[in-house]
Amino acid sequence: MADYPEVPSQASTSDPQARPRRDMKEVGQEDRFSDSSGVLFEQAMAQTRMAVCLSDPHQPDQPIVFANRAFRRLTGYEEEEILGRNCRFLQGAKTDRDAVARVREAIENEDVLVIELLNYRKDGTPFWNALHLGPIYDSKGKLIYFFGSQWDVSDVRAARAEERHAREMARELSHRMKNMFAVISGIVNVVGRVRGIEDATGEINSRIHALGRAYETTLDEASVGVIELGPAVKAILEPYAVGERLKFLGNGVQVPFSAMSLIGLVLHELAGNATRFGAWAEEGDGQVKLDWQRHGGQVVLTWIESGGPKPEGPPEETGPGAVIMDRMVAAARGTIDREWTSDGLHAVLTVPIEGEQA
Amino acid sequence: MSEGCRILLLDDEPLILMDLEFAAEDKDCLPLTATNVKEALAHIEAGDGVSCAVLDVTLRDGETCVPVARELERRSIPYILHSGDLNRQEGTLASLDAQLIAKPACSRRVVDTALSLAGTEQASAS
Structure with missing residues (x-):
């Protein structure tokens, strides 16, 4: 170091x-x-x-x-x-x-x-x-x-060597893990093709990718058991390639490793919906602002859409994606509030973080 | 547009390779698969060559895709990098002037990106 x-x-x-x-x-x-x-x-x-x-x-x-x-x-x-x-x-x-x-x-x-x-x-x-x-x-x-x-300086050298070794191990692990996600995704695709259910497997895969990316930026920090939320969030949303239509407001929050899968999957659902019906829909030039803050024992992510097609209130039927999202959030003892303002969806996700860390 | 395109796919992990191969076939192009540098170079040097490539960066037995990338560059054949080894390969990645897609990624997106480069090359050549 x-x-x-x-x-x-x-x-x-x-x-x-x-x-x-x-x-x-x-x-x-x-x-x-x-x-x-x-x-x-x-x-x-x-x-x-x-x-x-x-x-x-x-x-x-x-x-x-x-x-x-x-x-x-x-x-x-x-x-x-x-x-x-x-x-x-x-x-x-x-x-x-x-x-x-x-x-x-x-x-x-x-x-x-x-x-x-x-x-x-x-x-x-x-x-x-x-x-x-x-x-x-x-x-x-x-x-x-x-x-x-x-x-x-023997002690200093030993500490340096140990740290180098730990970093090497974390990187090796990171590489293997990402490769494993890619292999799982390959298996899902191949099965989908054989069974003729490529739409279903495509959906599964998009979630697998979101998860894999959530960990992508994280493993180098694995030794301390926390994840920098900013880079992780950016990696999760990177494939939507919306450029200027996504603004990141948050900064410098760390979350425990265990919170990342939920955050990854929820952001994936929100981004998917924004692309289909919301601010990122093809025809508009709407925007999403994403903020993340730490409030006591919770992390609060705020997703604010604007400039997309005018929403007509909540969708009449709750789609399967939303149902899964709600259940996942509940399982993590978090909350998600969705409000369709005249400007677009306004969603607030809170995730409790066990173990108070500074 | 991508029909008949000869796309080189280099990855040491067979399942990822197969997934990319399927995605390429869906685009009606001809996938040429390689699991190491030697196989990849053989495809490039073969009579009909390749029109674009997807290269995994870290390969088995300590190999990287660099020799393949250099050969493609020499022949002005476009390629993209497909890697999960972003941290360890920072130096290697920086030395290659190519677009990078981080693993895990949708195989269709990977193949589409490579084909779009082949498309522009052909367009600018004509």
Whole structure:
């Protein structure tokens, strides 16, 4: 997740792109600190939880000449085991050679580098090290040390990997589920053809598709068990391809997974009716406005048609679609109110949502 | 209009393929079905070729429809994508300049959309 910093925040004060010469030269060999601030600096270096080491680029194989307590604690080595050795003693079997090559290159070019690489403690246990390294110059601009700070980011890496895995699984599941809806739909179509009941199976299929689409946008959120209503609603109504004749007013409501099948099927019925007799009928240029809001423990969807053929009040006979819709809503302990105003159908669906969520 | 149109249908799931095949037959066109990239390319390269295509994006054994899409593009044959794998294939989908119909969708609508592209191609060619 983007929330995890790639490197500890300390490192972010040094931009890898920036040339460090001006900022860092004060920390040089013949430092310009007054005596008291020199002591402060030494104490800070010694006591910070940030592992720090310095290496001397002018000695053969660039040995470490200073390592603070945090460095010793992180790596498990004693001071005498560290001083005089090149930093590479922290590398091991699984350390990425490309990363090491980048470190070497940065040292050769006197660049600042922030990189994560796998290092090993004295006891052989590996850890992910967010290494921040860069040159240190004296007041005349001469290279005197290389500075390295180490931060154990193993936990961050593990969390990132776990999340990536979870996301992969959700996507795989999403793909399989949508494919399964498509297969079911195929079976229904084929049976309809064999039995000569294609009208009936066509109707069944339109509902299956509405359901499949209701979940389409949802599975990536499955890990938290809620669905963003906006994208789901848009996916459900997408095949009606009415463009500007549909306005979405709602925003940012989440509903539990279990509420989605009802909402999907009700919207499908409303959209189907609007296409046949209502605002989306072929001849007109009527519009539908769809709003969704959360009111306490309920989600309220409001479907407002306008500009279609003048309705003559409620249809005389309630069609089978409406009967099913009413029963489904009742089964979910919700309500649906339909009012035929002079402008068109005005329907309000409420769906109770168990488990109060913010 | 779509009569006699040769429509390539690529999907690794047999039932979806059959459903699309029926929908194409209802339109009096000739469905050419393929379950993998090799079969699809064979149809394209065969003597009479194809006039339009419906391509499933994620196929079995890690294949995607990209090689087929590229070959169709090379021959200026219109195609649409038919996929349920929108999230994982974002990159692939973005690299292909084609209309996308998300699964599950009505097979008639899928086939009609592909045929309408073949219609415009033919119209603009004449």
